Amino acid sequence: MxxxxxxxxxxxxxxxxxxxxxxxxxxxxxxxxxxxxxxPHMLRHMFATAADIADVNGDDLRDFMGHETEEMTKHYTHQTQESALKIMQKTDAILHRKI
Structure with missing residues (x-):
């Protein structure tokens, strides 16, 4: 921290x-x-978004950023094309998983 x-x-x-x-x-x-x-404050948003895309643990990111709640940390993250693609790939993997 x-x-x-x-x-x-x-x-x-x-x-x-x-x-x-x-x-x-x-x-x-x-x-x-x-x-x-x-x-300069935009850099916090960019960092939080990059950490979210990299699947950094939400609690760890919250603590690192000094936030009291994960909701506040989520406020700092923003949807990007990369994060949208990652969501689609994860969803596709789940939907097409062989049983």
Missing amino acids: LNQNDFIFISPETGKPYYLEVMNEAMRKVEAACQIKMH
Whole structure:
């Protein structure tokens, strides 16, 4: 579980965490280059979605993200083409299982 002093984005030059304003500026550059709306908090959503697609245990993901309920963690995950395909493949395997 992450603690208050655990940081995700560390400067390779200094070994110290980036300030929020540095992250916001990086996201503004992404917005300008890609013409999409972007902010650092979206990275939590992207991480949760990637973990969900990778079948990370829901309780483990909830604990890692610091959420009290799995419902809150589910709020962070979003349907993607990859997750939809995975659901279809699992369903197909169940429906066509030889008995």
